[in-house]
Amino acid sequence: MQTSKLIGVLFLGMSLGASTAFAGEPANKAAGIKLNCPAGSSQFGNAADGLYCRKTVSADGYNVPHGPYSAYHEGGKKSVDGQYVDGFRSGTWVYYDKSGNVTEKIQFSRENYNGKREQFFANGKPRLVEEYVAGKRQGLTQEFSEDGKVVRQTHYQDGREVAAK
Template sequence: MNKHLFFLILFACFSIICNSQINQFDSEGRRNGPWKVNFEGTSKPKFEGTFDHGKEIGTFKFYKKGFYDHPSAIMNFENGKDSVHVTYYTQKGKEISEGKMIDKKREGKWIYYHQESDSIMMLEEYKNDKLHGSQKTYYPNGQIAENTEYSIGEKHGKSLIYANNGQITKDLSYMEGQLHGPAIYYNVNGEKIMEGGYSNGSKSGTWKYYEQGKLKNEEDY
């Protein structure tokens, strides 16, 4: 037999054996073992991972159509847990964000990264896919830019905004998504600009305005 033909046959047999070991079902029709699904009409992967009688286990890789050098998302499933750790990537393989999901909904702490570096851009807390807890945003140099409290997807509680030098520029309070309570504004040098209060999103009571640290004007609302 021609040696070239022999290797072609051998390769074909090997491919058939390999393919016969993936995309299998158990006796109850559940996915079982290694699985790989390609984008329709191509040999490029849409996702690949392993099932244990219908349940995802281990690492799953998901790809964006047209970009196959690196997964767009990697999910790590742990045996005995309902949660999965998810990491999203750029087309070049740089991490965008990571956190935990339960039933495809974000839960607990999520981390987002700056595009041009590995430094953290944002830390968020989620409950049932809604912001719940603190949301912290950072400048590329690591200095905090904002720290705002959320409750079930709405701003609720203290919100502090910072300048790049670390100075607080806005000290605000929210209730159910609206400004509510005392508010103080500063310039980047730490000098008070104005202060007053909000009630259900509108200015309320006496507001004071300052210039170079001295009271300049007052208004009643």
């Protein structure tokens, strides 16, 4: 009996957490940062947890992220910049370190990696470059040393490694 009550409490907590994950604060409390929200959406969130636009998609008030997304490090520099389309990450998302250097760029389509994914060293040179199609690695993946030399190359087809050197 105790186990079922505990599971019920945990489930309720997770449900409430999930429903408020994109609740946020109205835009006027988000430190003056203004996103260019598409028509029919409003800005929510905060600089630390992320600012985003959301739209209501059902009569019961269910909201989904739709439009630009940005988050900021404690010092005020941007940590993430991206775009949501109907609740899914889409387009190129860019991640930054606390100094403002780009650490990663990822292309998404409906929440799947789709296109190029790049990771960078602090000096701005590529660390990893790979291609994805519908969430699966496809084509050439290259890993580099900090001085820009290729240290490993792997070819993928439909998410499976087919050759490496």
